[in-house]
Amino acid sequence: MARPSNKNIQAKLVLVGDMGTGKTSLVLRFVKGQFFEHQEPTIGAAFFTQLLSLNEATVKFDIWDTAGQERYHSLAPMYYRGAAAAVVVYDISNVDTFVRAKKWVQELQKQGNKNLVMALVANKCDLESKREVNTQEGEKLSEENGMFFIETSAKTSLNINELFYEIAKRLAIAQ
Numbered sequence: 001m002a003r004p005s006n007k008n009i010q011a012k013l014v015l016v017g018d019m020g021t022g023k024t025s026l027v028l029r030f031v032k033g034q035f036f037e038h039q040e041p042t043i044g045a046a047f048f049t050q051l052l053s054l055n056e057a058t059v060k061f062d063i064w065d066t067a068g069q070e071r072y073h074s075l076a077p078m079y080y081r082g083a084a085a086a087v088v089v090y091d092i093s094n095v096d097t098f099v100r101a102k103k104w105v106q107e108l109q110k111q112g113n114k115n116l117v118m119a120l121v122a123n124k125c126d127l128e129s130k131r132e133v134n135t136q137e138g139e140k141l142s143e144e145n146g147m148f149f150i151e152t153s154a155k156t157s158l159n160i161n162e163l164f165y166e167i168a169k170r171l172a173i174a175q
């Protein structure tokens with residue numbers, strides 16, 4: 001049987017969100033399958049690549065992680081330049097990071113790419129007993145901004161692959 005025609009997509013993906021929300025941990029979980037309780041805030045290659053195969057396409061992610069610059073609540077334009085996908089991360093056990101997530105969404109929208117695939121990620125879902133942001137609040141913010149919403153845990157691996165698969169699918173549809 002002939003293989004269906006397969007698209008090759010290369011996509012820059014950026015992560016934004018407050019320090020300590022788990023951006024680096026999400027990437028390391030996805031790319032290396034690892035998790036560290038004491039992830040160093042400013043350590044990390046800041047750049048990773050990862051292939052993901054769908055039926056209809058192969059997506060090569062160029063993942064840009066911050067190296068602590070989010071401390072200043074804003075990132076340089078070159079960080080966003082050419083991005084096809086953006087992931088806004090907050091920590092369900094810290095409501096301040098959710099309040100700040102709204103600002104990160106605004107910063108993304110200032111970049112002016114209407115085709116940007118945007119995800120809102122509620123991370124640290126293993127910390128249910130410390131939850132300060134409920135699921136509905138996250139869903140509402142994502143709906144208002146044309147994002148998709150997913151609750152994850154880099155610690156337990158909950159929904160990590162699902163997050164990147166969903167982004168890949170949306171990129172494949174858009175191409």
Ligand code: GDP
Pocket residue numbers: 017018019020021022023024025026036037038039040041123124125126127152153154155156
């Ligand atoms: P970043 O500053 O956004 O890159 O956040 P990090 O990835 O450095 O994570 C900050 C801290 O949160 C580290 O101590 C991680 O171990 C921890 N962390 C990250 N993701 C999770 C998670 O899903 N659950 C829990 N319990 N801790 C997490």
Ligand code: MG
Pocket residue numbers: 023024025040041042044065066067068
């Ligand atoms: Mg980090």
